[in-house]
Amino acid sequence: MSDPVVIVVGNEKGGAGKSTLAIHVATALLHAGKRVAIIDLDLRQRSMSKFFANRAGWMHGNDQVLPMPVEPDMGDGKALARAGEDEQLARFEAAFAEAREQADVILIDTPGGDTLLSRTAHGLADQIVTPMNDSFVDFDLLGTVDPVTLDLLKPSIYSESVWEARKHRAITRGRGASIDWIVVTNRLAVAEARNRRRLEERMQKLAGRVGFRMGPGLRDRVIYRELFPFGLTVADLSSTVRPVSVSLAHVAARQELRNLMQALGLETGALDAPLDAAA
Template sequence: MAHIIVFGNEKGGSGKSTTCMHTATALVRAGLRVGVLDLDLRQRTFTRYLENRVDYGARHGVQLPTPEVMGLPKIDRADLSEGENPFDKSLSLAVAELEDKVDFIVIDCPGSHTRLSQVAHSLADTLVTPLNDSFVDFDLLARIDPDSATIIGPSVYSEMVWHARQLRAKAGLKPIDWIVLRNRLGAQEMHNKRKMGQALEDLAKRIGFRVAPGFTERVIFRELFPRGMTLLDLKDIGIANLNLSNVAARQEVRDLIRALNLPNVDITV
């Protein structure tokens, strides 16, 4: 059975699709078979990333390791059983078609609460939640007292993950390995950065996730999108001499793959 990695939160602008694309590409470059599903049916950022990648390779004659894209099948409501949800069936059919052909299924969820996203979370073996290093984004996970910085209680997204865990437990599936990524970390050790780190560590103990460093804010991540490239592809497109910033960014990708602790993945990718 394929290992399912779900990238999700309920807030846009956290670098979710960029993180998703780098993870999927890293796994393909490690010699693994990867299928991807983009559940953001409106923006389709992950799909556009892959389309740009295929187009760039075709135009420049470059063979780039690329995951297999799977679209969601259209469901005829006449074929549904009584009470069956069309989104549930569509996602189930797509996963079923991929899971015997690939080692990993990577699912990119929209930055909002949808039925597809909710179902995808319950399918996750590994759940990755990229989060900007800000208390604005932290509010997605938990409410915090502004004076004492103590955690008052879980917020909407954490409650959805808890519900997904309950569904998996009832189905006899293994628990979700939930990782929260601190994206767009500042280079300097600022007071807010320390408070954010402490709040995440405290919350991790209460609701059960691991904290890992994500990607620092770098221009190159935005520049790569039109070509569908990742930092692991630069030598393939003729950029052999990387500057220090690019070398550091590529190391962040490798550190991310190690932090995910996925089964049968070579961390030297």
């Protein structure tokens, strides 16, 4: 079996929608027929783990069968968060080794901060997906701008950490190995923001300087949140799986997820099938 593709969803800020993006990519991959392993390194929140626990509960209560990922056991997250770095790293390495044996894709959700586990995961990535909110508040995750001219001054610490991960990968796997870094503007407001054009201009400049590419993210839609308690996403909706009434907004969200998967170079699977809104 060939080595699995390792996708790391990461940045060093909370509230950018990392877990939301991770669970949507995971479910879309599952419906595309991929064997997916998930590792949730946000030890305190464990949002991705909770999502798939909700999914198992919803399936049991509704006599439904949906694809599920493999999740290697790292133990109690809160206890592990209090443990030393050596123990955390040992647990992660064991989980990653188990995932490699069982999956086509390993999807790792990282916490909003600089931790040893997050840095280690970034160094293992084939692809890093960095969501950011649609504002200059989050732009400093990637780079520093002049407060007067808004000209780019320098890359951020996180950009430098991705650079370090790329160097580590080149050293350990050879110069031909590379990490595909894609930044997606997540939680977009439905209405056009006044500063969006300026933000995109500076992101384009920074992309060329530090080596990421830009892709479409997920808008700030209620439907992404309303399906979470069921452990479902718009990728799961079908004629038999409809825990809520399907509207045109769900159809648009499904296309939005399809666009994201295409930008990441991943299979779109069930997202290619039309989804009929309720009359």
